[in-house]
Amino acid sequence: MSGVTEPISIARDFSRFPAGRYQTDGPYSGEHFRKVLVERLRERGAVTVLLDGTMGYGSSFLEEAFGGLVRKENFSASELHRALKIESTDPSLTREIWSYIDKAKPSR
């Protein structure tokens, strides 16, 4: 864990058109982005995600990408509050993401 939080810009590093929940729904789905996030989180311990610059987000993408960290990847919400930083010019988007993380329950 290096502690360096290199930001991931979804628009720059992933896609300007994030869409879909599962990988079967398309190449830039929430499930795919979650895998990118998990890799970064395990590699570096902390991640900053920049949300601006995309065409917009569907709730299904956000829930799968961020809520899925708790449901499917065994991260706890408190752990994510420490390790994950989410930045956006739209504060309701950040609140939405944290609400998915806080409400999610681990599947096992």
Add this chain to the structure above:
Amino acid sequence: MNQVPSSAANPFPTIVTWVLVVAGWYLVHLAALSRARRQEDLDLIRSIEGRVTALRDRAVKYYTGTTGNEDPAREMAAGLKLELKSLSSAVRILRRRHPKRYDLAGDFIALRAAATGGQFEETQRRPAPADGEVIQQLWDAADVVCCSLRDEFEKTHRWWM
């Protein structure tokens, strides 16, 4: 011998008159300003309400539509996401004008979740029944946003303000 006018002898009534005139002008100016702000807010709120209703109808069409993840559905999904983004910005204008009011983040999250959550953009998406839960949630979420806007407006612009 000429008589000195009473106002020259005692300037107090003239000063009082001027103070009252200036105060009256200032009050009228404040009232006009408040009316203009009220009207601006009302226009913006009406336009947001219209757009929320249109978005609800488009989302209903999206969910009840028979197309899967084909091009028209994709286009519709992209349009809905963009519209939600733009609506959030419109509400932020109200927030900037009245920093302690119009905190509709919770209501907008519910509307976003209703419009773009669930099976949104999934390949396996199946047409929802017109009287189903998804559609009901959409109607409720859109209603709540519109009611909250009106409530906040009433609280911001009381009749004496």
